[in-house]
Amino acid sequence: MKVPHVGWNSIAIQREASIVDEVATGSQVYFTHSYVAPVTGDTVAITEHGETFAAVVQRGHISGVQFHPEKSGDIGLRILRNFVELADDRFRAGGEHREIRRGDTETQRRIGF
Numbered sequence: 001m002k003v004p005h006v007g008w009n010s011i012a013i014q015r016e017a018s019i020v021d022e023v024a025t026g027s028q029v030y031f032t033h034s035y036v037a038p039v040t041g042d043t044v045a046i047t048e049h050g051e052t053f054a055a056v057v058q059r060g061h062i063s064g065v066q067f068h069p070e071k072s073g074d075i076g077l078r079i080l081r082n083f084v085e086l087a088d089d090r091f092r093a094g095g096e097h098r099e100i101r102r103g104d105t106e107t108q109r110r111i112g113f
Contacts, residue, residue, distance in 0.1 A: 004032060004033055004034035005031050005032070005033055005034070005050075006031065006032045007031060007032075008028045008029070008030055008031075009031055009048075009049060009067075010026050010027065010028055010029075011023075011025070011027055011029055011045040011046070011047050011056065011067075012025050012026070012046050012047070013025045013044065013045045014043055014044060014045060014046055015043075015044055017044040017056075017058040017063070018058070018063075018082055018085070019044060019056060019063040019065075019079060019082050019083060020044055020045060020056060020079070021078075022078055022082075023075055023079060023082075029055070029065075029068075029069070029072040029075055029076060030068050030072045030073075030076070031049070031066065031067045031068070032067075033066060033067075036051065036053035036054075036066075037053055037054040037057065038053065038054060039052060039053065040054065040057070042054075043056070043057055044057060044058050044063075047066070047067075053066065054066065056079075061087075063086065065079065069083075
């Protein structure tokens with residue numbers, strides 16, 4: 001199997017989660033990676049490329065994707081919209097909100113900014 005995995009591939013939704021609202025099983029997204037995340041209880045969608053791996057994960061208000069949503073057309077835009085809505089819901093519910101300012105090295109280090 002060719003690594004890194006570069007190109008379009010389909011995702012198979014395994015369970016409901018807000019990050020994939022209005023995203024159908026079989027949707028094509030754009031991958032470019034050489035690392036695969038294991039399938040766990042937090043896996044929302046999987047993909048096959050030589051092996052099955054987690055393409056989308058979500059636990060509570062924390063979610064992540066293995067592919068590039070910004071390069072994945074309308075499906076990627078839907079996922080980005082879902083992510084923003086998830087973050088907005090967290091903020092409206094009184095979750096922690098802190099503006100990140102340039103030079104805030106501790107916060108930048110924690111999020112890899």
